[in-house]
Amino acid sequence: MTESAPLFILTSMRSYSSLVSTMLGQHPALYCLPEVNPFIAETLGASVNLLEMVRKRTLDGLYRAVAQIEWGQQTEETLTNARRWVAERRDWTAVHLMGHFATQLAPARLIEKSPSTVLAAERLASAVRLFPQGYFLHLTRHPVATTSSIAKISNYSDGGRSRGRDPETSWFEANIAILSIADQIAPGKYLMVRGEDVLTEPDRYLPQICEWLGLATTPQDLAAMKRPEESPYAAIGPLSAPFGNDPNFLRNPHYVARPIAMKPLTAPLDWTQDGRALRPQTQALSCQLGYGATHDAPRTAVGGTQ
Numbered sequence: 001m002t003e004s005a006p007l008f009i010l011t012s013m014r015s016y017s018s019l020v021s022t023m024l025g026q027h028p029a030l031y032c033l034p035e036v037n038p039f040i041a042e043t044l045g046a047s048v049n050l051l052e053m054v055r056k057r058t059l060d061g062l063y064r065a066v067a068q069i070e071w072g073q074q075t076e077e078t079l080t081n082a083r084r085w086v087a088e089r090r091d092w093t094a095v096h097l098m099g100h101f102a103t104q105l106a107p108a109r110l111i112e113k114s115p116s117t118v119l120a121a122e123r124l125a126s127a128v129r130l131f132p133q134g135y136f137l138h139l140t141r142h143p144v145a146t147t148s149s150i151a152k153i154s155n156y157s158d159g160g161r162s163r164g165r166d167p168e169t170s171w172f173e174a175n176i177a178i179l180s181i182a183d184q185i186a187p188g189k190y191l192m193v194r195g196e197d198v199l200t201e202p203d204r205y206l207p208q209i210c211e212w213l214g215l216a217t218t219p220q221d222l223a224a225m226k227r228p229e230e231s232p233y234a235a236i237g238p239l240s241a242p243f244g245n246d247p248n249f250l251r252n253p254h255y256v257a258r259p260i261a262m263k264p265l266t267a268p269l270d271w272t273q274d275g276r277a278l279r280p281q282t283q284a285l286s287c288q289l290g291y292g293a294t295h296d297a298p299r300t301a302v303g304g305t306q
Contacts, residue, residue, distance in 0.1 A: 045090025
């Protein structure tokens with residue numbers, strides 16, 4: 001049903017998604033999951049097999065969510081139960097998993113924000129196809145800051161010594177992929193918002209996002225959304241599943257109101273050897289997302305709706 005349709009936050013990595021999604025999840029009508037990566041593969045079993053081989057820690061969010069939702073707490077015992085629970089449901093699809101969570105947490109609407117969703121076109125397409133009534137929030141962050149953060153967390157070394165895509169390509173391809181799928185999302189179910197705006201002016205932007213979702217926002221609701229640290233997932237978890245969100249956020253999950261300065265798109269990139277600026281195509285996309293020279297101050301309205 002539309003009124004319980006989940007909210008998927010689509011974003012490049014290192015784009016405030018852990019903080020923004022958790023803040024939204026503190027609204028009494030919403031529930032933010034940790035990163036459960038529902039679109040990694042067609043079934044839960046295939047997803048677990050793949051992540052066990054590639055990056056085992058990526059499963060932490062799934063196990064923490066199951067432990068919390070099914071047993072009401074996250075301990076080594078409930079995490080063991082959660083792994084058994086997942087193993088017994090290996091044939092479940094994303095629809096089964098999200099549907100079960102929704103039933104358990106009703107009437108709250110789920111929020112899912114795994115950055116892995118935007119890393120492959122087929123995952124994005126699956127999200128839109130499997131959840132035709134879902135809401136999709138495109139969360140952005142300035143590319144100069146985002147690429148610097150990606151380079152830092154991934155220990156990226158410019159000059160060809162690192163494996164994988166460079167941080168600028170990661171930011172560019174993620175946002176292009178989201179924009180490319182946007183016209184396949186049901187009318188009124190896609191919204192774009194700059195993360196800097198939400199964190200700089202939460203009293204303006206959080207109610208606008210909630211209104212888009214069809215939710216009222218009382219002063220008490222807004223105050224609750226400024227306390228993300230109260231989420232059951234806003235802390236380092238037990239030893240066998242410590243993560244499920246950005247580790248930096250888990251170590252300090254509090255929201256602190258602050259201005260967020262944004263550098264010019266032509267600023268030297270601190271992770272490059274020659275201090276080059278963003279490529280022309282990246283600058284053009286940045287302007288499309290609201291990061292042009294005349295758009296670096298917080299705006300008066302959430303932009304990018306269909």
